[in-house]
Amino acid sequence: xxxxxxxxxxxxxxxxxxxxxxxxxxxxxxxxxxxxxxxxxxxxxxxxxxxxxxxxxxxxxxxxxxxxxxxxxxxxxxxxxxxxxxxxxxxxxxxxxxxxxxxxxxxxxxxxxxxxxxxxxxxxxxxxxxxxxxxxxxxxxxxxxxxxxxxxxxxxxxxxxxxxxxxxxxxxxxxxxxxxxxxxxxxxxxxxxxxxxxxxxxxxxxxxxxxxxxxxxxxxxxxxxxxxxxxxxxxxxxxxxx
Numbered sequence: 497x498x499x500x501x502x503x504x505x506x507x508x509x510x511x512x513x514x515x516x517x518x519x520x521x522x523x524x525x526x527x528x529x530x531x532x533x534x535x536x537x538x539x540x541x542x543x544x545x546x547x548x549x550x551x552x553x554x555x556x557x558x559x560x561x562x563x564x565x566x567x568x569x570x571x572x573x574x575x576x577x578x579x580x581x582x583x584x585x586x587x588x589x590x591x592x593x594x595x596x597x598x599x600x601x602x603x604x605x606x607x608x609x610x611x612x613x614x615x616x617x618x619x620x621x622x623x624x625x626x627x628x629x630x631x632x633x634x635x636x637x638x639x640x641x642x643x644x645x646x647x648x649x650x651x652x653x654x655x656x657x658x659x660x661x662x663x664x665x666x667x668x669x670x671x672x673x674x675x676x677x678x679x680x681x682x683x684x685x686x687x688x689x690x691x692x693x694x695x696x697x698x699x700x701x702x703x704x705x706x707x708x709x710x711x712x713x714x715x716x717x718x719x720x721x722x723x724x725x726x727x728x729x730x731x732x733x734x735x736x737x738x
Contacts, residue, residue: 509550509602510577511578511620511623511627512527512550514623514732515619516619523605526606526613527550527603528604528605529602529603530601530602530604532596532600532602533599534597534599536595537596538579538594538595538596539579539590541559541561541590541592542589542591544589544590545580545582545583545588545589547604547606548604548607549578549579549580549602550577550579550604550605551579551600551602552601552603553598553601554574554596555574555598556594556596556597556602557677558592558593558594559593559594559595559676559677560591561593567676567677568676568677569638569676569677569679570592570635571592571634571638574661576627576732577627577631578627579602581624581627581628581631583610583611584614584621584624585628588607597673598662599668626731629731630727633723633727634724634728637720638724641653642678647680647684647685647687648688648691648692648716649716649717650678650688651674651678651685651688651692652714652717652718653718653720654674655705656714657724659713665706665707667705667706669705671686695712695716696709696712697712697713698713
């Protein structure tokens with residue numbers, strides 16, 4: 497029977513933390529901690545991926561763009577995952593733009609290194625397989641949410657997800673940024689944010705939204721937030737049980 501060595505302590509990314517110690521030690525020489533700044537574009541659409549990123553306290557949005565310049569968020573990646581799943585799926589060109597939504601740190605690895613690790617059956621491969629399944633569930637549920645739920649509920653869901661990643665109740669977000677993520681007009685976001693503020697769930701100011709009542713915000717959102725969160729909670733609960 498194989499012995500599961502203790503996991504490393506102090507690892508902020510949950511994918512990396514799910515590796516046993518010897519497997520993490522094997523990857524460690526290939527990982528580099530980098531600072532990601534708010535609004536930084538780490539991938540442009542239709543470009544070759546040079547690095548994959550394992551966010552720690554940063555958050556990255558994956559954006560799909562239209563010819564008229566409009567954008568919509570198709571995925572959100574924080575400490576639970578990896579930016580650059582195209583490499584895991586045997587691709588090299590990213591179809592989306594990847595932009596930092598919350599500044600912070602991430603561990604990055606050269607894409608060619610990850611490819612080599614996967615070719616040799618790295619334990620990270622199975623973790624990425626499970627993570628990809630959860631990430632696809634996130635995308636699918638987000639599509640359902642955008643088609644069936646009101647803007648107030650969608651905004652509450654998005655703020656809750658950002659709050660999960662942030663180490664503060666204060667989120668540095670402009671209404672323009674949120675509109676680009678949710679795929680709505682700025683005027684609509686302004687109305688929805690004002691509705692949440694009137695019920696003392698959030699406080700809005702220039703370039704910042706403060707979460708005042710987390711439980712109330714959870715009641716104000718749709719079921720999609722719980723479904724998405726539950727998918728990732730099950731993913732990492734199964735890794736701990738293993």
